[in-house]
Amino acid sequence: MTDLVEQDWVPACARSEISDGDKLEVELPNGDFVLLLGVNGKVIAVCADCPHQDTPLAEGSLIGSVLTCPVHFWQWDVESGEMLGPAELPLPSYDVREDAGQVFIRPHSVAL
Amino acid sequence: MNKIVVTDRTGESQRFDASDKMRILHAGLLAGVGLPHECGTGTCGMCKAKLETGEIADLWPEAPGRRSCRRPGEVLLCQSAAVNDVSLSLRSAFSPPLRPACERVKGRLTLEETLTDDVALFRCTLERPLVYEAGQFALVGLPDLSGPRAWSMIDYTPGAAHFDFLLRRAPGGGASAIVFDTSDELDVELIAPLGQAIFDPDEGRPFVAIAGGSGIAGMLAILARAEAEGPVNAGTSHIVFGLRDPDSAYLLDRLDAAVSQMNGALRVTVAFSDAPASALLQQAHANLIFTEGLAHDVAAPIVEQAKHGDVKPVYFVAGPPAMVDATLQHLLTVLNVAAEDVRYDRFG
Incomplete structure (x- = not known):
């Protein structure tokens, strides 16, 4: 991730806002809605809308x-x-970076 | 008539007509278009679409389902009527068309039986028979009321031109006040059938139905079909019926008779959340099991046992939205029931 230029990343929230098991929806400047998830001490960012409907x-629920x-x-x-259970499509994800107590997300080049 | 074009995320387009009095979702479903939806009444938010061109009238700007409309131009198709020709886009794909096909049919509603102070059966007599599956529901339009209500058919009587709805008088009036306070017949218009929580005896699987309050309606249709058609030798089916207290209980006679009729293939547990069943009530319904607790807690050991049976059951959940959500969460995350085995329709 060190080869990425700073402007690739957008601030999403304070790291303290996400604990394990938490879900937090944020809107990126490009219009994407991103769901931040607290999982095993990390923050994971995925598309905020189900690819099905x-x-x-x-x-929804986040267990582990x-x-x-x-x-x-x-x-x-x-x-x-x-993919688990009846899922038929993957869930798009985003790169996440933590820096100085902030969570940053790198948006996709095309809004999802 | 306005021309409606809906394009899904794959680029497929479907066209249909809609009058300026018709909700776009309902016009599309009646035309056989597989528009994504769940409740059809503005609660769930599943029918959102982006308005690309044209103009719509928003019939219920405060609809709870609007919480899912977070992007510019997004509207609920069930609360939108076309003012002129309209094009819309979906971020999802079209669903398969409804089977059986959805129809618009007129009917008359009359009080059939008062069950408690605020619960009654209402008979809906249709102008022609309606084909539907056990567990499905109808959108019922009432006179002088904007927007239909979603009510489950309590019977399974294919080919008959009448069935009953189980209705509760809701605080604050609205549709239930119109129905309960009208002594004469009420003219209604149905859009039906809808709903995916269907029981098919040909699957050869028993069922575990967890119902809260008037959610028992659709479960009784499922039970009626199971009584009539099996499944034979598929194992024991269960109904867990959650109610507040014995004074608010209803339809226990019908459930008691069903247990007797199904000769060991059905067990019904009545769970009272606020008060125990009296000895008298238990004696009067000797085929039923009475217990205290919330329906999903009471169902837990039944589910644990059923999921290890020879044939995997189908799980049905019905009731007030909060009860449905709590039960689904419990089934999937605590009891580890496979998601593909769970069927429900969330409306209310």
Whole structure:
């Protein structure tokens, strides 16, 4: 990550806002909605909407590293990216960087 | 008529007509278009789409489902009527068209049986028979009320031109006040059937149905089909019926008779959250099991046992949204039930 220029990253939230098991939805300047997840001492960033029917995943459940959509129960292990249960599509993720108590996300070149 | 074009995330487009009085979701479903949806009444937010061109009237700007409309131009199709020709885009893909096909049918609603002070069965007599599956629901439009209500059919009587709805008088009036306070027949218009929480005996699987309050309605339709058609030798099915207290209990006679009729293939547990069942109530319904607690807690040991049976059951959940959410969460994350085995429709 050190080869990335600083302007690739956008601030998302304070690191203190996310503990293990927490979900926090943020909107990036490009219009993407990103779901920040506290998993095993890390912050993981994924697309905030289910790739199935666009349901906000902030209304789902996060148990350990497994995120479950509240509507049709598509599931993903957000650490490994593995699809679980009835999920038929991967959940897009974002690079995350922590620096000086802040969480930064690198947006995709095209908004999701 | 306005021309409606909806394009999904794959680029596929579907076209249909909608009058300026018709909600776009309902017009699309009636035209056989697989528009994503769940409740059809503004609660769930599943039918959101982005308005690309044209103009719509927002029929309920405060709809709870609008919380899912976070991007510019996003609207709920179930609360949008086209003012002129409209094009919309979906961030999801089209769903398969509804089976059985959704129809618009007129009917008349009359009080059939008062069950408690605030719960009653209302008979809906249709102008023609409606084909539906056990567990499905109807969107019911009432006179002088904006927007339909989602009510489950309590019966499974294919080919019949009538069925019953189980309704609770809600505090604050609204649709239930109109229904309960009208002594004459009420003209209604149905858009039906809808819903994915369907029981099919041909799957050869028993079921575990967890219902809170009037959520028992759809479960009774499932039970009616199971009584009539099996599944044969698929193991024991269970209903857990959550109620507040014995004074608010209803339909226990029907459940008691079903246990007897199904000859060991059905067990029904009635869970009272606030007070125990009296000895008299238990004697009067000897085929039912009475206990205290919340439905999802009471269901836990039943689910644990059922999921290790020879045939995997189908799990149905129905009731007030908060109860449905708590039960789904418990099933999936505590009891580790496979998501593909759980069926429900969230409306209310």
